[in-house]
Amino acid sequence: MSDKRLIYLDNNATTPTDPRVVDAMLPFFHNVPGNAASRNHPFGWAAEEAVDYARDQIAKLLDADSREIIFTSGATESDNLALKGVYEMYQKKGDHIITLKTEHKAVLDSCAKIEKMGGKVTYLDVDDKGLVNLIELEKAITDKTILISIMWANNETGVIQPMKEIGEICAKHGVLFMSDATQAVGKIKTHPKELGIHLMAFTAHKMYGPKGVGALFVNRKNPRVKVTAQLDGGGHERGMRSGTLNVPGIVGFGAAAEIARNEMDADAARLSKLRDKLETALHGAMEEVYTNGSKEHRMPHVCNVSFKHVEGEGLMMTFNQEIGVSSGSACTSASLEPSYVLVAYGLGDDLAHSSIRFSLGRFTTDADIDDTIEMVTKGVNHMRDLSPIWEMYKEGVDLDAVVWSEH
Amino acid sequence: MAYSEKVLDHFKNPKNVGTLDKSSKTVGTGLVGAPECGDVMRLQIQVDSASGIIEDAKFKTFGCGSAIASSSLATEWLKGKSIDQALEIDNMTIVEELALPPVKIHCSVLAEDAIKGAIADYKSKNA
Numbered sequence: 001m002s003d004k005r006l007i008y009l010d011n012n013a014t015t016p017t018d019p020r021v022v023d024a025m026l027p028f029f030h031n032v033p034g035n036a037a038s039r040n041h042p043f044g045w046a047a048e049e050a051v052d053y054a055r056d057q058i059a060k061l062l063d064a065d066s067r068e069i070i071f072t073s074g075a076t077e078s079d080n081l082a083l084k085g086v087y088e089m090y091q092k093k094g095d096h097i098i099t100l101k102t103e104h105k106a107v108l109d110s111c112a113k114i115e116k117m118g119g120k121v122t123y124l125d126v127d128d129k130g131l132v133n134l135i136e137l138e139k140a141i142t143d144k145t146i147l148i149s150i151m152w153a154n155n156e157t158g159v160i161q162p163m164k165e166i167g168e169i170c171a172k173h174g175v176l177f178m179s180d181a182t183q184a185v186g187k188i189k190t191h192p193k194e195l196g197i198h199l200m201a202f203t204a205h206k207m208y209g210p211k212g213v214g215a216l217f218v219n220r221k222n223p224r225v226k227v228t229a230q231l232d233g234g235g236h237e238r239g240m241r242s243g244t245l246n247v248p249g250i251v252g253f254g255a256a257a258e259i260a261r262n263e264m265d266a267d268a269a270r271l272s273k274l275r276d277k278l279e280t281a282l283h284g285a286m287e288e289v290y291t292n293g294s295k296e297h298r299m300p301h302v303c304n305v306s307f308k309h310v311e312g313e314g315l316m317m318t319f320n321q322e323i324g325v326s327s328g329s330a331c332t333s334a335s336l337e338p339s340y341v342l343v344a345y346g347l348g349d350d351l352a353h354s355s356i357r358f359s360l361g362r363f364t365t366d367a368d369i370d371d372t373i374e375m376v377t378k379g380v381n382h383m384r385d386l387s388p389i390w391e392m393y394k395e396g397v398d399l400d401a402v403v404w405s406e407h
Numbered sequence: 408m409a410y411s412e413k414v415l416d417h418f419k420n421p422k423n424v425g426t427l428d429k430s431s432k433t434v435g436t437g438l439v440g441a442p443e444c445g446d447v448m449r450l451q452i453q454v455d456s457a458s459g460i461i462e463d464a465k466f467k468t469f470g471c472g473s474a475i476a477s478s479s480l481a482t483e484w485l486k487g488k489s490i491d492q493a494l495e496i497d498n499m500t501i502v503e504e505l506a507l508p509p510v511k512i513h514c515s516v517l518a519e520d521a522i523k524g525a526i527a528d529y530k531s532k533n534a
Contacts, residue, residue: 311445313471317410317418338445350442386424386475388449388467389442404441405520 007323007368011206011361012155012183012302017252018208018362024255025210028248036245037236047247054254058215061257062200063191065220070237071250074214075182077230078201079106081216081241082178085227086147086199087114090176094144098122100132100161101344103151106201107180111149120144128346129294130159138169147176152184152200156326156341156357157293158302160184167196176225182206186260187299188268192217198225204249208362209256213249216240263362271360272300274369278358279303281373286380288393292342292355301360304342306351309390310383315356318379323372326357410472411506417476422483425465427451432532437524440517446470448478450521452485452493454529461485461493466521473511477501477518485522490529496522 008016028050036051038044052066059066072078087097099111101123111121122140126132132150141148148170153160163179170177178199184190185200186207192200203214218240219225226240233242283289288308307315312327338352347355358372384390389399410418429436434453440446447470453463464482468475480501485493501507501515 309442309469311470311474313445314418314469314475317472348443349445353442353445383469386421386467387447387469388438389447389469391426391467399442404443404447405439 004322007372009358009360009364009368009372010324010326011364012158012357012359013326014205014211015208015361016363017205017210018256018259020259021209021252021255025248025252028251032247034247036247037234047245050247050251051245054250054257057254057261058257061186061190061261062193062217064193064217067238068217068220070216070218070240071245071253072214072216072241073212073243073246074205075104075180075201075203076106076214077241078203078214078216079104079180080110081227081230082199082201082218083107083110083147083149084114084230085240086176086178086225087117087119088228089226090146091119094142094146096120096122096142096144097147097149098124098137098140098145099149100124100126100151102126102130102154102341103149104155104180104182107149107151126344129297130154130157130292130341130345131294131297132161132166134162134165134169137166138173141169141173141175145173145175147178149178149180152179152181152190153188153299154293154341155183156339157304157345158183158299158359159293160188160297160299162297163195163197170198171196176223183299183302186257187264187301189264193219198223199227204253204256207256207260210249210252213246213253215253267362268300271362271364274364274366275301275303275358275360278360278369278373279305282376285373285377290351292347292351293345301364302357304355304357306342306347306354307356307380307383308351308354309387309393310354310380312353312355315354315376315379315383318382319375323375326359327355413505414472414476414507417479417505418472421466421475421479423463423465423479423486424467426467427453427463427465432456433529435525435527435529435532437521437526437528439520439524440470442469446474446514446517448474448517448521450478450481450518450525452525452529454490456533459489461488461490470514470517471511473505473507473514474517476505477507477514478521480504481518481522490526493522493526 034043034047036047055066176198185202198219200217205211231242290306292304342352427434438449448468450466464485466478468478498515498519
């Protein structure tokens with residue numbers, strides 16, 4: 001990367017590690033070298049003590065018991081462990097899981113694997129704001145349903161699902177409630193027990209902690225939830241996840257959780273103002289700009305915007321030497337398919353292809369947003385000058401009536 | 408994915424962006440692709456009716472950098488060629504010239520289709 005100032009607006013892909021988190025981690029690479037499972041010497045004791053301390057810091061952020069935090073390698077592993085682990089543990093009781101079409105691939109692909117293993121999965125639609133229909137959700141429950149898995153906040157749009165209402169439906173029908181809360185934890189209040197969530201997946205690197213460490217919250221009482229381990233080995237983490245603990249990573253995760261607990265309200269207030277400024281300016285500067293997903297039920301730092309008649313990847317190329325954003329999901333942008341999340345919101349493929357996700361973070365400045373408004377506006381105008389469908393639109397051609405040659 | 412220097416150059420300074428009068432008898436227009444697929448290319452040629460030489464070419468493209476570069480390059484290559492020479496432009500030559508990766512080969516196919524479409528339109532007007 002060059003010396004010129006780069007603007008990072010891809011915090012939903014990953015957040016920079018907070019320097020205070022890095023400081024907390026450093027001693028645990030060399031000075032405290034032990035394995036937290038070494039029970040018979042001071043090196044192990046020191047490592048175990050550090051892990052316990054971090055577990056408490058994370059539990060406090062969730063208003064949970066530290067014994068309910070199972071460390072993993074990240075949210076993908078936590079999602080896999082929760083879904084497959086519940087399916088294997090409870091399949092005598094039932095084999096049916098309900099989830100949404102807009103979930104992260106870690107959930108959808110785990111569900112696909114469960115179907116291969118013989119389970120049944122219902123994938124519910126969302127409305128044009130990206131929200132679950134609670135009536136449809138309740139109707140989908142059968143006497144074989146063991147789990148409902150619904151993400152807290154969507155990675156592409158920041159849309160927040162009605163967690164309290166979903167929790168009430170799960171409680172009423174005695175179904176376990178799992179949530180992939182990767183994009184929400186550390187950014188907004190996420191207290192699973194208060195909302196009847198029994199399993200919750202999240203990760204350090206989306207909340208200014210290090211990459212490579214995540215956790216699964218597993219409810220311990222009323223009901224006591226168990227998951228079948230997906231890795232065989234030494235039986236760490238109450239037998240649910242074997243493998244030597246990533247002590248420096250966990251220490252960083254804990255520090256990030258404590259900072260988030262103290263600062264997330266102030267961060268959210270500042271970032272929502274900046275996000276609104278960006279969104280308002282883009283809508284004001286140009287025609288045919290659309291915000292995707294609910295604006296009312298949305299994370300404070302995210303906006304997903306479509307610039308009609310401009311292709312997202314090409315648009316990004318006009319400013320990606322200076323600004324880092326995503327078109328659709330970073331996880332799928334290597335493919336040529338438009339975002340399945342936006343398609344599920346009912347966007348036509350053309351608008352889905354025109355979308356850019358801006359995700360702000362703790363280190364985003366006012367100047368970043370001012371420069372972004374200028375460069376994105378310039379980029380959209382450049383791309384529209386090049387766009388034949390923009391020209392046709394301006395000439396009043398009915399684009400829906402054009403017979404396109406599909407390829 | 409990193410783009411080649413040539414793609415970046417065509418993307419930043421596209422050649423021959425614009426619109427020719429599609430109702431003119433000497434202009435052929437090819438419009439290929441679909442907004443749903445993320446690529447629409449419009450390529451136009453103006454042919455000197457006496458010599459049969461393509462004297463001007465213009466494009467507009469909705470698409471990624473590779474699609475824009477492919478159509479920009481195509482317009483450059485078209486100018487000065489006869490209709491028959493233009494029909495020989497092969498998508499793989501575009502792929503080689505721009506060093507397109509496999510996932511972007513469809514952009515060059517689209518450019519070749521747009522060339523053929525523009526020529527077919529010109530021929531039908533002058534049949």
